[in-house]
Amino acid sequence: MPLDATSVGQRVVVRYAVGGTGPSGGPAMSDVIGRVRAVDAAAVTLERRDGRTQVVALADVVTWKPVPDRPLRRRRAGDVDPADLTRITSRGWPAIESVALGDWELRTSGRFTGRANSVAVHGDPGLPFGDALDRVRAFYASHDSPALAQVVVGSSGERAFAGAGWIPMTGYHGGAVVLVADLDPAYDADPDARIAATADDDWLVNYGRVNDPVAARAVLEGPDTVGFVSIGTPAVAIGRVVVTGEWAGIACVEVSPEHRRQGLARRIVETSLAWAVEHGADKAYLQTMRSNHAALALYKPYGFADHHDYRYLEPGSTDSAQ
Incomplete structure (x- = not known):
């Protein structure tokens, strides 16, 4: 079966020719494992476990096959x-x-x-x-x-x-402290939360670090797999979740002052983690200030622990x- 558009989203291993002669005297080859992000008439684009992408010319592909989404062994966060x-x-x-x-x-x-x-x-x-x-x-x-x-x-x-x-x-x-966690197989996505592929005006107005919306959107919407989470109409709580390879990033969790202490931040985080697992992540990171005790308390129940500053x-x- 050829690599084509039906393979997008699958995790695969691809063996391909790299040119020259291999140790056995035959053509030199290499293997790459990743999730198929795009296929066109000339090449396949794979996203590796750390989020790097690799493009392999279809003419160089020797063989390929699907591999399990969740290997039995994995590197801990x-x-x-x-x-x-x-x-x-x-x-x-x-x-x-x-x-x-x-x-x-x-x-x-x-x-x-x-x-x-x-x-x-x-x-x-x-x-x-x-x-x-x-x-x-x-x-x-x-x-x-x-x-x-x-x-x-x-x-x-x-x-x-x-x-x-x-x-x-x-x-x-x-600066900041970076926290990491190994993700569970399942989280409870909030039925009232919405997840969009772009940061609309309603979402952006709740993120208080925006002076230039054009620049902000270019950064925030840059990755291929990103979700903008919100609760309320208009939004009273927001968050951003991104998946690159096996890693998810949680950021921009904000609740409007008049709606705090109602569990909205927890609902945003829980929904974000559920979306991350659904999109192939098994580890997550986030960045916050050591002085932000409310944020540290919010993430602790999900297993987030200090990694580095x-x-x-x-x-x-x-x-x-x-």
Whole structure:
């Protein structure tokens, strides 16, 4: 049976030719496992477990077959490396413009949120560190935006930036704690909750961090598999859930002040987790402030636990380039 549009949504393993000669003397081949996101006349696009996509030319496909949605063995959420989780969270909150600098990711999105307007520091930039900093400064200067670095607290990246004179961002909350959880097979979706593929005006007005709706929508609606959850008409509670590979991201849970302490946030979260499992996720992450005790209490019953903290750094007065 050929790979075609009927395969979209299935989790499959594809064996394909990579060119050259393999160890046995025959054609060299490789395997990739992922969920089929698109198929056209030339290629198949697969989404891997960490949310990365891989395109394989149909002419190179040797064989393929479906695989179970839920493997008997799986990597637990708490076992993922902070650098890998940073890459995963970036895919769930994608910048309007993203440029690779080695393993680093230069992100800009009209200043809508720090996550989409900072360099994600993980791995090796592929250049001497001082040269990489020059590239970071030049990138943000060309976009008329302040240079900002998102670093994992306690990481070698944080130490390197601090050694170059970068300091915690001033006039801002400065970062967040990332929580993760392994998902249960089933959650109770609220029958009164609506889940849309786009952020309409009713949803967006409840999310208090929007200055530029165009930039906000470009980031929020960027992933292929994203849902905007709301309760009430007009909406009095909202949330956003995204699935990239086996990971779900929960964000933007907001309840209007006059409707708080009625369980609406819990209903949004429960519905979001049910949607995530339905769309293939078995792990989830979220980001919040350590000072947000109400949010920490909200997510604790669902098994969310600390994974790592990150913070934003900006060039200081002793920045090595100044």
